[in-house]
Amino acid sequence: MKKILITGATGNIGMDVIKHLFMQKTEHQIIAGVRNIEKAKQLFKNYPNLNYTHFDFDDQNSFQQSLHNIDTVFLLRPPHIDNTDIYFKPLILEMKSKGIRNVIFLSVQGAEKSKIIPHNRIEKLIVEHQLNYVFLRPSYFMQNLTTTLWEEIHNNRLISLPAGNALFNWIDIDNIAEVAAIVLNQPVQYQNRAIELTGHENLNFKEVVSIINQQTTNKISYQNLSPFKFYSLKAKEGMDKTMILVMIMLHFLPRFQKPPVISDEYERITGKKPTTISQFVSREINKLD
Ligand SMILES: NC(=O)c1ccc[n+]([C@@H]2O[C@H](COP(=O)([O-])OP(=O)(O)OC[C@H]3O[C@@H](n4cnc5c(N)ncnc54)[C@H](OP(=O)(O)O)[C@@H]3O)[C@@H](O)[C@H]2O)c1
Structure with missing residues (x-):
């Protein structure tokens, strides 16, 4: 042992x-x-x-x-x-x-x-x-939707990020x-x-919001912000400044990068398919609706 x-x-x-x-x-x-x-x-x-x-x-x-x-x-x-x-x-x-x-x-x-x-x-x-x-x-964690991004989803039915149409690979x-x-x-x-x-899906925020909205009664929207607008919005909301910069780095830089590589390691190690966004939304529907 x-x-x-x-x-x-x-x-x-x-x-x-x-x-x-x-x-x-x-x-x-x-x-x-x-x-x-x-x-x-x-x-x-x-x-x-x-x-x-x-x-x-x-x-x-x-x-x-x-x-x-x-x-x-x-x-x-x-x-x-x-x-x-x-x-x-x-x-x-x-x-x-x-x-x-x-x-x-x-x-x-x-x-x-x-x-x-x-x-x-x-x-x-x-x-x-x-x-x-x-x-x-x-x-990129699917759970960002139910943790760091959740408050805005819950209060305003909105996701505001400087992510444009950048593709993220979503993993549970x-x-x-x-x-x-x-x-x-x-x-x-x-x-x-x-x-x-990684999961098997490279999706931008618009696509993810549309998948969420297929299962929710209370629809949400995605708003793309410039890094400056995002910074001032989050600073006004009282978010820690280092955290705002981390959020900008995580969501703005992928706009200039190649789409994420999709790996099959999860399937090889566990013999199972990774969770899809749609499965995640249905599992977390109480939080997301
Ligand atoms: N979000 C994404 O999409 C993503 C993608 C890939 C990798 N990551 C990486 O994943 C990691 C975050 O994982 P997570 O979401 O599980 O984090 P999390 O939920 O924020 O948890 C942080 C943990 O660290 C502990 N902690 C905080 N300060 C500490 C200290 N001074 N000493 C000891 N423990 C301390 C916290 O304990 P307390 O209960 O005491 O606060 C908590 O257990 C980061 O390194 C991030 O870069 C994130």
Whole structure:
């Protein structure tokens, strides 16, 4: 039995990874690395076999204890943390000194090509420090519709973004987490590989809104904004400035890029077809209608 530490455990991906590890009847000991153990215990009250440890990127003292006797780390970069030298280098050095065998890092599609995104630097740090790794590189989360974009959908029946007609590849977090759990259970089988995880659909926001509207009674619209208008709208709404810039980067840059590559890794690893947008909308209809 190995010990697996899950960082970002209480977030969208982490929670689903833990769900899939137990669904796959993992033989390993799973430890959620969290900032607030009491809160996490409430969140995971249906998982009696889950263990907890204090883990905080802002408190490097927490690294030593949370990595004690750990074999494999599921590493997630919280969206607001972008300084890799301050936050990730000390963690990776601690992993190295503790003899951690495997790191499964939740990266992003195209990380290897884009020097401006922190995932690129984190991947490099892991390779440079000769840790065994698996990089999961997912495309654009379907769940952005039910998380970051949800408030505007809910309040105004609108999605405002500087995305024009850019194509995004849409993936269900559940598909990512299922693969992550398979890899965490058998890291050696996937050792030192980057796995691109995508759905089968490249769609722009207009097309996605039209798919949503086929299933909702309360229709929504898509409004394309210039990056400046988007910035001032979100600043007025009180969104954190770094987050606005991340949103602009994520949605404006694809307008000048080639359509995302569609990968068959999910199907090869699980033997199943990835979730379609239409299936996702029908599963999340209570939130989207
Ligand atoms: N959105 C997309 O389309 C997309 C596509 C590809 C890749 N990604 C990548 O996916 C990642 C985000 O995953 P997600 O959606 O699961 O994130 P999320 O839901 O925002 O969860 C963030 C997690 O990080 C934890 N966290 C925050 N600050 C922390 C700190 N100082 N120390 C320790 N833990 C901390 C949070 O715990 P608390 O409960 O304590 O706050 C939470 O568990 C990002 O790296 C992003 O770039 C996103």
